[in-house]
Amino acid sequence: MPRETLDSKLTxxxxxxxxxxxxxxxxxxxxTNTLKTRDLKEAKRIFEEDTVINEKRFALENAIIILLAxxxxxxxxxxxxxxxxxxxxxxxxxADYAKGIAxxxxxxxxxxxxxxxxxxQKMAEQSVSMLHRSLxxxxxxxxxxxxxxxxxxxxxxxxxxKIYHATIQYAxxxxxxxxxxxxxxxxxxxxxxxxxxxxxxxxxxxxITTGELxxxxxxxxxxxxxxx
Amino acid sequence: MRSLQSNGKPxxxxxxxxxxxxxxxxxxxINVDIPEHSIxxxxxxxxxxxxxFLRSINRxxxxxxxxxxxxxxxxxxxxxxxxxxxxxRKQVGMVFQRPNPFPKSIFDNVAYGxxxxxxxxxxxxEEIVEKSLTDAALWDEVKDNLHKSGLALSGxxxxxxxxxxxxxxxxxxxxxxxxxxALDPIATLKIEELxxxxxxxxxxxxxxxxxxxxxxxxxxxxxxxxxxxxxxxxIEYGKTSQIFTNPHEKITEDYISGRFG
Numbered sequence: 001m002p003r004e005t006l007d008s009k010l011t012x013x014x015x016x017x018x019x020x021x022x023x024x025x026x027x028x029x030x031x032t033n034t035l036k037t038r039d040l041k042e043a044k045r046i047f048e049e050d051t052v053i054n055e056k057r058f059a060l061e062n063a064i065i066i067l068l069a070x071x072x073x074x075x076x077x078x079x080x081x082x083x084x085x086x087x088x089x090x091x092x093x094x095a096d097y098a099k100g101i102a103x104x105x106x107x108x109x110x111x112x113x114x115x116x117x118x119x120x121q122k123m124a125e126q127s128v129s130m131l132h133r134s135l136x137x138x139x140x141x142x143x144x145x146x147x148x149x150x151x152x153x154x155x156x157x158x159x160x161x162k163i164y165h166a167t168i169q170y171a172x173x174x175x176x177x178x179x180x181x182x183x184x185x186x187x188x189x190x191x192x193x194x195x196x197x198x199x200x201x202x203x204x205x206x207x208i209t210t211g212e213l214x215x216x217x218x219x220x221x222x223x224x225x226x227x228x
Numbered sequence: 229m230r231s232l233q234s235n236g237k238p239x240x241x242x243x244x245x246x247x248x249x250x251x252x253x254x255x256x257x258i259n260v261d262i263p264e265h266s267i268x269x270x271x272x273x274x275x276x277x278x279x280x281f282l283r284s285i286n287r288x289x290x291x292x293x294x295x296x297x298x299x300x301x302x303x304x305x306x307x308x309x310x311x312x313x314x315x316x317r318k319q320v321g322m323v324f325q326r327p328n329p330f331p332k333s334i335f336d337n338v339a340y341g342x343x344x345x346x347x348x349x350x351x352x353x354e355e356i357v358e359k360s361l362t363d364a365a366l367w368d369e370v371k372d373n374l375h376k377s378g379l380a381l382s383g384x385x386x387x388x389x390x391x392x393x394x395x396x397x398x399x400x401x402x403x404x405x406x407x408x409x410a411l412d413p414i415a416t417l418k419i420e421e422l423x424x425x426x427x428x429x430x431x432x433x434x435x436x437x438x439x440x441x442x443x444x445x446x447x448x449x450x451x452x453x454x455x456x457x458x459x460x461x462x463i464e465y466g467k468t469s470q471i472f473t474n475p476h477e478k479i480t481e482d483y484i485s486g487r488f489g
Contacts, residue, residue, distance in 0.1 A: 002487060002488070006486075074439065074484040075474065075475050075480075075485045078472070078473060079473065
């Protein structure tokens with residue numbers, strides 16, 4: 001195998017992307033869990049530990065750029081490295097949603113507003129399951145597996161719509177909680193966007209294997225308020 | 229083989245072209261259109277017939293006694309094998325791997341071709357020499373030393389002198405066989421930039437082992453491969469941007485990503 005150096009470095013980066021993905025999965029699950037426990041200390045930890053994810057993203061980006069410069073890849077290797085650059089960026093942005101949820105949690109503080117914890121957890125679990133499988137498909141370069149995931153985004157979208165309507169209704173009947181209701185909507189928004197970004201990872205798996213850049217679902221508004 | 233989707237008018241066309249060295253078939257069924265005013269690179273593993281095909285385009289292979297060919301190659305609509313070979317080589321110039329200036333002055337190197345074709349008028353010759361050296365991006369470096377020996381120039385300058393010498397007879401096509409493989413990286417980039425400018429007036433076909441060079445410098449890339457009987461054929465031909473990012477053939481993919489064999 002004449003490209004042993006390139007192949008072994010690609011494997012290393014793939015493993016690190018997998019690890020970064022696990023950190024992001026844990027961050028969103030923890031952030032959602034603290035909505036239930038209302039452990040604000042833990043929320044602060046999640047908020048602060050986002051910097052670890054940011055640093056890892058830059059380290060990976062740097063490793064990818066070095067490989068591009070030194071190994072001068074073509075064809076599938078080139079597509080893989082270009083896709084990796086995008087995926088590490090997606091993962092970093094997804095972690096920002098976890099950070100955003102932790103920040104909102106701290107802001108809600110001791111308010112006694114009813115947080116739809118169960119639905120938030122369902123959204124987070126579904127999103128994490130999608131992310132986990134999308135990263136497996138990415139690393140195994142399995143386009144069929146990747147192509148099947150984006151449609152599951154509907155489950156997250158339905159939960160979002162449910163929370164949205166319930167929260168608006170709550171705010172109408174309890175106008176003094178308007179501000180907190182708005183916070184609840186942002187949490188839902190962050191989880192919904194988190195799942196949307198899984199689709200982008202799936203698109204890159206298709207790109208690596210076929211060379212085609214294609215949109216797998218038409219996400220609505222890209223307005224990004226994750227940092228709240 | 230997938231054929232090239234190009235809007236350019238074909239300058240060179242090969243139809244069912246085969247070439248034999250004695251009993252050995254070196255090229256098998258080459259069918260290809262090379263668009264005019266573009267740079268086409270030919271890549272592929274050693275011994276697969278890239279240079280043989282390049283040399284066929286100006287019938288250089290005929291200098292080898294045992295060579296025979298079947299099929300046709302056209303320059304525009306003209307069958308090159310029915311053309312006068314001297315006239316053909318005036319239209320199809322060639323630049324080789326190692327710079328090979330004549331042991332003459334810079335001026336005489338460039339004026340050699342026009343003189344051989346009977347041009348004697350000194351003023352016209354001077355004009356041709358200046359234009360050819362300018363087009364070869366060498367004029368500014370040598371204009372005050374035209375009487376100096378071509379062999380006194382650096383390797384990169386010598387190669388540009390050879391390009392100027394090829395341009396002096398106003399060819400339509402320039403064939404280049406690994407034109408930068410003996411040059412340092414800066415001289416190599418100069419040649420690559422130079423050919424980008426030349427394609428406005430000429431059609432350029434370049435054989436290279438340097439895939440980065442093919443990717444940087446050419447519009448289209450033709451990938452040669454070898455059959456089990458060692459005859460060469462074209463496995464894939466497409467826009468350079470496609471070949472190097474998303475080749476259609478696995479053999480191309482393996483070759484350009486360095487996983488061949």
